[in-house]
Amino acid sequence: GQNIDQPTEMTATEGAIVQINCTYQTSGFxxxxxxxxxxxxxxxxxxxNVLDGLEEKGRFSSFLxxxxxxxxxxxxxxQMKDSASYLCAVMDSNYQLIWGAGTKLIIKP
Amino acid sequence: xxGITQAPTSQILAAGRRMTLRCTQDMRHNAMxxxxxxxxxxxxLIHYSNTAGTTGKGEVPDGYSVSxxxxxxxxxxxxxxxxxxxxxxxxxxxxxxxxxEQFFGPGTRLTVL
Numbered sequence: 001g002q003n004i005d006q007p008t009e010m011t012a013t014e015g016a017i018v019q020i021n022c023t024y025q026t027s028g029f030x031x032x033x034x035x036x037x038x039x040x041x042x043x044x045x046x047x048x049n050v051l052d053g054l055e056e057k058g059r060f061s062s063f064l065x066x067x068x069x070x071x072x073x074x075x076x077x078x079q080m081k082d083s084a085s086y087l088c089a090v091m092d093s094n095y096q097l098i099w100g101a102g103t104k105l106i107i108k109p
Numbered sequence: 110x111x112g113i114t115q116a117p118t119s120q121i122l123a124a125g126r127r128m129t130l131r132c133t134q135d136m137r138h139n140a141m142x143x144x145x146x147x148x149x150x151x152x153x154l155i156h157y158s159n160t161a162g163t164t165g166k167g168e169v170p171d172g173y174s175v176s177x178x179x180x181x182x183x184x185x186x187x188x189x190x191x192x193x194x195x196x197x198x199x200x201x202x203x204x205x206x207x208x209x210e211q212f213f214g215p216g217t218r219l220t221v222l
Binding site for chain 2: 004033042043044048050089091095098099
C-alpha cells in the first residue's frame with residue numbers, strides 16, 4: 001500500500017528552527033511536495049523536490065533522500081504566522097498526489 | 110484574477126438529497142482535481158480531469174461524479190448524499206496533469222445529516 005507518515009503535532013518557539021519529517025512508501029515516485037495550510041484555509045504550495053538534496057527558499061528549506069524514502073521541511077527564524085499545518089505529498093507513478101495527514105505546528109512566543 | 114472559486118462556502122444537506130459543488134478557475138489550467146479532507150486523514154483524491162472532455166477516478170470516487178465540459182469548470186455531484194460524505198471539499202487545478210504545483214480553491218464545508 002501507499003503510505004505517508006509525518007508527526008501529528010509539533011511545538012516550537014518564535015525565532016527558533018524546526019524540522020518536520022516525512023517518510024513515504026509509494027508505488028512510484030515523481031516528486032515530493034510540501035504545502036502549508038492555515039486553519040480553515042486552502043493548502044498553498046511551499047516546495048517541490050524530485051532529486052536528492054536540499055532546496056532552499058528564503059526561511060524555508062526542503063530536503064529529499066529517495067533511497068531512504070525521506071524528506072524534511074526546515075523552517076528557520078520562526079514567526080507566529082508560521083503556525084499552520086504542513087502537508088507532505090508524494091506524486092506516484094500515475095501522477096496522483098498521495099497526501100500525509102499533516103503536521104500541526106504550534107509556535108509559542 | 111480570482112484563481113479558483115468554489116460554491117457554496119458551506120452547506121447542510123439532508124441525507125438522500127442530490128448536491129452539486131461548483132468549481133471554476135480562470136488560469137486556463139488543463140488539469141483539475143477534487144479532494145476531500147477529513148480530520149486526521151490526508152487529502153484524498155475523488156476525481157480528476159487532465160483536460161477538458163476527460164475525467165478519471167481517484168482514490169475515493171464512490172458516490173461522486175464529475176464532468177468537464179470546458180476548461181474552466183469542474184463540478185462535483187453527490188447523487189444521493191450520505192452522512193459519511195460530511196467533509197471539507199477542495200477543488201484544485203494545475204497547468205497539466207504532471208508533476209506541477211496544484212492551486213487550491215477555498216473549499217466547501219459540507220455536512221450531511
